Amino acid sequence: MNLFLLTQTEQSKNFVCCSAALAPADGLVYGKFMLSVVIETSRQEEALARTLASLVGGAVEGLVREVIVCDAGQCAQTRNVAEHAGCHYLPGGDIEAGIARARGDWLLLLEPGARLMDGWMDAVMAHVETAGGAARFTVARQSGISLLGRIFSRRRPLVGGLVITRREALALAGPKRTAGSIAGSVSARRLGAEIVAAPVA
Numbered sequence: 001m002n003l004f005l006l007t008q009t010e011q012s013k014n015f016v017c018c019s020a021a022l023a024p025a026d027g028l029v030y031g032k033f034m035l036s037v038v039i040e041t042s043r044q045e046e047a048l049a050r051t052l053a054s055l056v057g058g059a060v061e062g063l064v065r066e067v068i069v070c071d072a073g074q075c076a077q078t079r080n081v082a083e084h085a086g087c088h089y090l091p092g093g094d095i096e097a098g099i100a101r102a103r104g105d106w107l108l109l110l111e112p113g114a115r116l117m118d119g120w121m122d123a124v125m126a127h128v129e130t131a132g133g134a135a136r137f138t139v140a141r142q143s144g145i146s147l148l149g150r151i152f153s154r155r156r157p158l159v160g161g162l163v164i165t166r167r168e169a170l171a172l173a174g175p176k177r178t179a180g181s182i183a184g185s186v187s188a189r190r191l192g193a194e195i196v197a198a199p200v201a
Contacts, residue, residue, distance in 0.1 A: 036104035042073035047113030113198030123193035134188035136160035137195035157184030
């Protein structure tokens with residue numbers, strides 16, 4: 001494991017454990033519901049580590065209660081990153097398996113390598129409490145994607161992530177479906193927070 005990956009993994013270490021310890025406490029702003037994060041990946045351990053690092057704040061605040069990594073590539077390094085961070089690791093698991101495993105009523109689907117920016121927790125909570133339905137983050141300029149590319153992102157429907165109810169995600173999931181195809185099949189509101197998109201593989 002190289003130094004970059006080790007650093008990113010250390011940043012994300014045990015974030016699920018931290019959130020589980022905080023969850024029962026009263027007064028947590030974000031402790032009103034459980035958000036399960038589901039990440040579909042294949043031999044993208046460095047990208048996965050970057051995404052997990054951006055979720056640490058959400059876990060500490062009690063919003064992110066679990067992260068499920070569906071590893072189609074069944075890569076040992078990906079497993080090490082996921083398990084070191086306290087994620088549920090599904091070797092050979094597809095997005096349907098990850099959604100079925102999730103315990104939260106709401107899910108956040110992300111591409112490995114995507115990084116959530118400041119304000120994302122407030123944006124998700126506001127959406128859940130007032131709007132409901134599916135929602136996506138706004139793709140940040142520093143993602144290196146042109147304005148038109150950010151507006152017309154049909155080739156990567158998951159580029160802005162996807163906040164969706166578990167019930168709706170289960171209805172859309174099925175054999176040979178991916179997180180991207182699920183994201184591409186729903187109309188979604190735009191959240192008032194940004195995401196740095198995963199680099200193009």
